[in-house]
Amino acid sequence: MKTIRIGIAGGAGYTGGELLSVLINHPYAEIVFVHSNSNAGKPISDIHSDLFGDTNLKFSDTLSQNIDVLFLCVGHGDAKKFLDANPINENVKIIDLSQDFRLKNNSTQAKRNFVYGLxxxxxxSIKKADNIANPGCFATCIQLGLLPLAASGNLNSEIHINATTGSSGAGQSPGATTHFTWRNNNLSIYKPFEHQHLNEIGESLTQLQKNFNEEISFIPQRGNFSRGILAAMYLESSLSLEQAQKLYSDYYESHPFTHLSLKNIDLKQVVNTNKVLVYLEKHGNKLFIISIIDNLLKGASGQAVQNMNLMFGLDEMAGLKLKGIRF
Incomplete structure (x- = not known):
């Protein structure tokens, strides 16, 4: 199997660090460079201390075109600027982890067309794509809790969502709501009904269920833990629990990372993995759905590697058979 030559731009942040952790142990990956202007010349392990002893790579302030794929781990709004300032050869595939190319109206830049990478x-479509827009973390968790219903035309009422994310979802740069003394023993709500991931969620659901026009009421929360997302959702549904479970089992049968659990689930089951667990209950006429992911892996870097595997014809699970920390 051919080795995939990889470049990473923005390698000093959380998603860059997670990406490095996966790719260093990927059987078909060769990391050519990790770009960071502010850390050029420093060992990778100076910033990502968990990689001490695993790699001798150093950050670079130059870009090589002698790669097969470039991962963009830059901030939201910076991916377009990066590509404008640094033209990349057309034969180099791009996987962007920012939100810049996720929506259909923003999915083209400099003759590059980006496919939504869920x-x-x-x-x-991902298998045939040259450029991928990696989904958002909340969007991934929520969509995977709803896609089987959309695919079967069963989204016919308002969807109520409460989802809590770990502090790593806010990125590595410190801020008022990420400081340990503020986040610890605390819980808060932000961007109720207006979170930016609602747009990509809506586009995906209407892709599967053309007539979907119901309201999505989404209340995001900041949790006092480091990583993971738990989304709790409910909607009115005429499906029995058994019918709903069959829909989900059938839909995800061919998808190796997403699993329907018949027992209630908790976040530690997926932390440090690329897995998604979904659990269903029926309460009267309401279908209750819980979906859980690791926001840095299936919600970002793990999913990016999953997309790379598909783009290059590899086993979808290559490099991603990760063990969760249950205790």
């Missing part, structure tokens, strides 16, 4: 929705 494998459980667009696997066949």
């Amino acid at each position: 494998p459980e929705l667009n696997r066949e």
Whole structure:
């Protein structure tokens, strides 16, 4: 199997660090460079101390075109600027982890067309794609809790969502709401009904259920833990629990990372993995759905590697058979 030559731009942040952790142990990956202007010349392990002893790579302030794929781990709004300032050869595939190219109206830049990289929705398109817009973390968790219903035309009422994310979802740069003394023993709500991931969620659901026009009421929360997302959702549904479970089992049967659990789930089951667990209950006429992911892996860097595997014809799970920390 051919080795995939990889470049990473923005390698000093959380998503860059997670990406490095996966790719260093990927059987078909060769990391050519990790770009960071502010850390050029420093060992990778100076910033990502968990990689001490695993790699001798150093950050670089130059870009090589002698790669097969470039991962963009830059901030939201910076991916477009990066590509404008640094033209990349057309034969180099791009996987962007920012939100810059996720929506259909923003999916083209400099003759590059970006495919929305949610494998459980667009696997066949991803296999043929040259450029991928990696989904958002909340969007991934929520969509994977709803896609089977949309695919079967069963989203016919308002969807109520309460989802809590770990502090790593806010990125590595410190801020007022990420400081340990503020976040510890605390819980807060932000961007109720207006979170930016609602747009990509809506586009995916209407891709599967053309007539979907119901309201999505989403209340995001900041949790006092480091990583993971738990989304709790409910909507009115005429499906029995058994019918709903069959829909989900059938839909995800061919998707190796997403699993329907018949027992209630908790976040530690997926932390440090690329897995998604979904659990269903029926309460009267309401279908209750819980979906959980690791926001840095399936919600970002793990999913990016999953997309790379599909783009290059590899086993979808290559480099991603990760062990969770249960205790």
